[in-house]
Amino acid sequence: MRYLSAGESHGPSLLGIIEGLPAGLIIKEDYLNQQLARRQGGYGRGGRMSIEKDRLKILSGVRFGKTTGSPLSLMIENRDWLNWQKVMSTDPLDETGERKVTSPRPGHADLAGGIKYLQRDLRNVLERASARETAVRVAVGSIASLLLAHFKIVSAGFVVAVGDVQASSRGLELNAGVIKEKTADSLFYCLDKEAEQLMRERVDQARERGDTLGGVFEVIVEGLPPGIGSHVHWDRRLDGRLAGALMSIPGIKGVAIGLGFEAAGKPGSLVHDPIVLDENKKIRRTSNNAGGLEGGITNGEVIVLRAAMKPIPTLTKALSSIDLATGKIRDAVVERSDVCAVPAASVVGEAVVNWEIGKAFMEKFSGDSMTEVEMAWQSYMNLVKDYLGEIKI
Amino acid sequence: MRYLSAGESHGPSLLGIIEGLPAGLIIKEDYLNQQLARRQGGYGRGGRMSIEKDRLKILSGVRFGKTTGSPLSLMIENRDWLNWQKVMSTDPLDETGERKVTSPRPGHADLAGGIKYLQRDLRNVLERASARETAVRVAVGSIASLLLAHFKIVSAGFVVAVGDVQASSRGLELNAGVIKEKTADSLFYCLDKEAEQLMRERVDQARERGDTLGGVFEVIVEGLPPGIGSHVHWDRRLDGRLAGALMSIPGIKGVAIGLGFEAAGKPGSLVHDPIVLDENKKIRRTSNNAGGLEGGITNGEVIVLRAAMKPIPTLTKALSSIDLATGKIRDAVVERSDVCAVPAASVVGEAVVNWEIGKAFMEKFSGDSMTEVEMAWQSYMNLVKDYLGEIKI
Amino acid sequence: MRYLSAGESHGPSLLGIIEGLPAGLIIKEDYLNQQLARRQGGYGRGGRMSIEKDRLKILSGVRFGKTTGSPLSLMIENRDWLNWQKVMSTDPLDETGERKVTSPRPGHADLAGGIKYLQRDLRNVLERASARETAVRVAVGSIASLLLAHFKIVSAGFVVAVGDVQASSRGLELNAGVIKEKTADSLFYCLDKEAEQLMRERVDQARERGDTLGGVFEVIVEGLPPGIGSHVHWDRRLDGRLAGALMSIPGIKGVAIGLGFEAAGKPGSLVHDPIVLDENKKIRRTSNNAGGLEGGITNGEVIVLRAAMKPIPTLTKALSSIDLATGKIRDAVVERSDVCAVPAASVVGEAVVNWEIGKAFMEKFSGDSMTEVEMAWQSYMNLVKDYLGEIKI
């Protein structure tokens, strides 16, 4: 499985092509649109979110509700494009310099991207660097989650901190279904109602100050069998692949698995998860500090990932910057933006984890039809049972 | 540039093949061997380190001290193999069950890898999952650093925490050369002499208890021009690639860029690095919280990365585990190991960062000979100068 | 550079996403549409070609006529879709079995693809296996040719045989510009007017018989400097890459470089192209039997490639087949088709060669903007000049 995405924030549409999906996967468009809506939700969003009500159009690879094995292409139209057609035109004759950007925002790709691609109009950078691109990542990841759900592999993303407000529980004792339910009701996709209240206050205060806030979200994945990922070559380790996927989400500056940075401060005897057998000879761990990954491989426990998002780099109270056109100091451009997008980021995080795990899953249980994938998976489960003998997982 | 590595911990040798190096790169074997020695050093290592004095043999791709453009292959012999020839034999007749492992160590690949590959003898997993494989990663990364050094791009890894002992300074005010010098003198590759003393005590205490310790290291990279990595597609973002590379080092559970998790707790106005001009119209940042990466692209500031290593999973005071051969509870096997390998991990971290940055550098400044790469780099530097006009970087 | 394509023959549209184009490339939509029209032309086409007048829509990656460095996405709408909306619907409720195909055509992907993806309706295979997909390949390859044209690298495809009619000259003495001009006037994109007349007769005869015809086309590429491709690793050889690209065009069963199969029958003294110097000390070859590639690398001579296309597998006079629904012998389904598509294949061949060479060119002269690519190319040309000293290329 592989995919490419395309599209600018104010262009006609965002596009994705997924190649390598097995045939026979049921594509629930409603579910995919719900995920797109989740990405657009959460407290602290700006005006754009009320313009766009993202809806997916599937242009190929699906017939009568099921994948055919051919590349699945999807499009999400930008409604706002109607107001930007001239500015974003592909026609050379339309160039007027309207909405040209020459003053890069600190924290964004503007300056580095402008230099890299030698673009005088930084709009050519920021239109693609915009987090709007993550809509495709949510669509693509949600399609992967349809595949995983077939095997009862379910992930759930939720917010554990906004600014300096930490939620009291991480929800590890809850299962993914319950988490999904609870976050659906929450303005911050958060499991701690009291913290949520404080988060709201902080976001309101930040908005008033023309400031922005970041936070931390967590993604858990339930139902994975042991054996996804591999220790045999560094680039096949699932821990590295998941960290890479999460860190590539705009704004993410830290990624942790299981105990994460806390693991560095404790002795081995308190970090590693002892292996015991319960009364039915089922393997159990008395803790899950590894977050479900040992040696870069799933160990059968719940995957626990955490990512830190920096505050949105577009501040209403603009930061100091320069003007590349004049060579002078000037405030950074202010492009319409959110005050806090951590809830949205938790949805994107869930999606990229679904994609990466779906990909690793298909590498192990490859097949050209869902039936074939299912049988490969079932065979492995039987082999593992035989391998373990009296012991169960 | 790409590479594959091979080799088991107690097999005859570790091997690597690097494909895609430009011709004309001067290969300093002494330097490479020094890096291998650094990886073997640091306080807290076990007995293996005194057996092996890793030395690199270059088997192809280099003639008269310079690369030819052909694949560079390298070998690091395992001296300990002499004692393991029968146990690690490729000959079917040699199988005796000697040193067979059936009791997986929590925290290691043993259990998940055994299940995945259906191996009755977990040695077939642990021999490859062993951190000994990182010797190749150090060799490969150090070769990339020879390439980068040609462009005055220098990285330095150092330890900032061991167990609960935090070093007082992160050394960001120091340059890479000074850091290299100072860590060379330190038992823990650490810049804080007082912390080092405490670290030593903690390691001694842990060893006495049969326990192990983790820690945190940092890698900085100086001298990168703006424009390495890209925002245009998620898998080309340098932040994601670096995080993936670091998280794929055995034992790493957390990765951070710049402020990392701290960035999540502060408002945008205190996180983003304002762009100012100094008296010579040179772009400066009044802070480097982004750690040199904005929008997944280098912005010209120092790259700052941090990784958290969990304690070594092989404890002398073994953790509870099971015996896959008997189906009963049993203590985990005890394979000779270190008490603390955070200093070594800092060397591996530096190496994988060098490799990933070298790769991204070559993607931008491709060329089949060093002269060609140099001219591509010089052209870009001139273009950037033109682009910025009066402003300088 | 990489791309993915998507789309079915009777779906709403064909799509492509190209990732990795440098910024600043001028995209001439007229030129691209001309290439699409060329693919639809040639004598011997069926009814579909009069329904579709392919036009490209660029959806991202281009602003004011130039690439921005962001992924370029393109769409070609299928006008015929209006008549197929129900049949090709993504909605599960629309499934009626209309136009279901259960009888596979020999020579097509139908049977093997149906088995592979376990599809009861072979339409789910043939819609994607249809040569209509090559419209995207032409679009993508033509974009690469815009890049190459900037460096005066020009390719030209033309037909050298249709059925048993061989054109008398291969046009190697002509340059690409002249070939393009002459083929534009030809019903068969052929340089031999007399042969063309015979080809037309053969196609008319075949149509009357309900039969189809194949043929041979040639693609030449002028202007490549020596040094594209590499001998150092098998998968970097340009000969292998070009052969793979050509053989992956539907219907191609043979690929040749330079003398091709004839080279096998002659002694080395008559095959290898002697290197001589002309009066200006310019390197010349007294022949070009190697077709411009030695050791998998361009040698500065014209690239000469040839591909054999089998006859179209959909015959009006259907071949014997089976019915997978009934398990009985039955004639193959007849899907609207062409009698001869060799002229179109020559356009597709030219396009895939442009893509593959464009990719190899960008691997050597990478850069994020056209200016940067140009400087990398110029630097190399200067280095080669220095390298050769008095000798010139």
Add this chain to the structure above:
Amino acid sequence: MRYLSAGESHGPSLLGIIEGLPAGLIIKEDYLNQQLARRQGGYGRGGRMSIEKDRLKILSGVRFGKTTGSPLSLMIENRDWLNWQKVMSTDPLDETGERKVTSPRPGHADLAGGIKYLQRDLRNVLERASARETAVRVAVGSIASLLLAHFKIVSAGFVVAVGDVQASSRGLELNAGVIKEKTADSLFYCLDKEAEQLMRERVDQARERGDTLGGVFEVIVEGLPPGIGSHVHWDRRLDGRLAGALMSIPGIKGVAIGLGFEAAGKPGSLVHDPIVLDENKKIRRTSNNAGGLEGGITNGEVIVLRAAMKPIPTLTKALSSIDLATGKIRDAVVERSDVCAVPAASVVGEAVVNWEIGKAFMEKFSGDSMTEVEMAWQSYMNLVKDYLGEIKI
């Protein structure tokens, strides 16, 4: 599955690392060494073949005769290196200019490679461009064939032409086992004893003239189920992949599948292979002109591939060339070489086909252990049986 190869013709050794082999594959070293010996055999070889008796050393990835899932690394030592240690030294101090090459051989990588990598000593090119590298490709491909043989998939390469001598039969009526037996007895790995006699005469004549000869070989693959490769994306088509692999063998200038170029000259009614059912309702084709591949997918028939090899470019009666050191016309360097290496090429061809098919096989029937691969394969075979109902394959 992926691999990298390394090593020069007169360096210490050739190396390969294969990553992605399933665990539990039995590695028969004797078989692998036989294949290496076959590559060294055949009538018409030069002196080098009597110096080297290639033997494989496996350095990792295999324990007690079976793969473990870890990267398999292999080494083939160059015995001739003993005579070349100074010339091929990695030590800067050893550079003396001994055996420096400045006069490129037409037909070889020498000139293009020298320019590309800016090498004054063309030995830095020819040492890697040497066909000696194909020893690794034979080793790697033979390991893939061990995997395939487990599923009764067997390939056989044999020579069908040397110079202007064509063998009378192509052996398609023979199975792979018989072909292997018959070619083992043949000086030219050819099935036609009379042609063999003529081939020998032609080689003797060529040697006397200081000339060289090429030829054509064929590779067939038996036992593949329908469904390997895919029509859904151009780069997944097995026809393109196989053509790319064959064309990347040094000296190959033409590749054909099934009827190949002949298919271009015949009408569709005589080219496509009708699908019929025999008395047991088993699918049969009344011909195999497609060579087992339709739509880029295996269709269950025997795969038939053919490749044309040009004559060896090193002639004792050297061709005209230039001297890059003096800028003057001069005869090409004469490096020890063969008169005819088509038999060897047929072994390499068989090997690269095995690798590529093994790779495609593993993409469909992925698994981390042979047992798992076997079960995936078995599941698919059962699904295909169900899919076809009364019809059988």
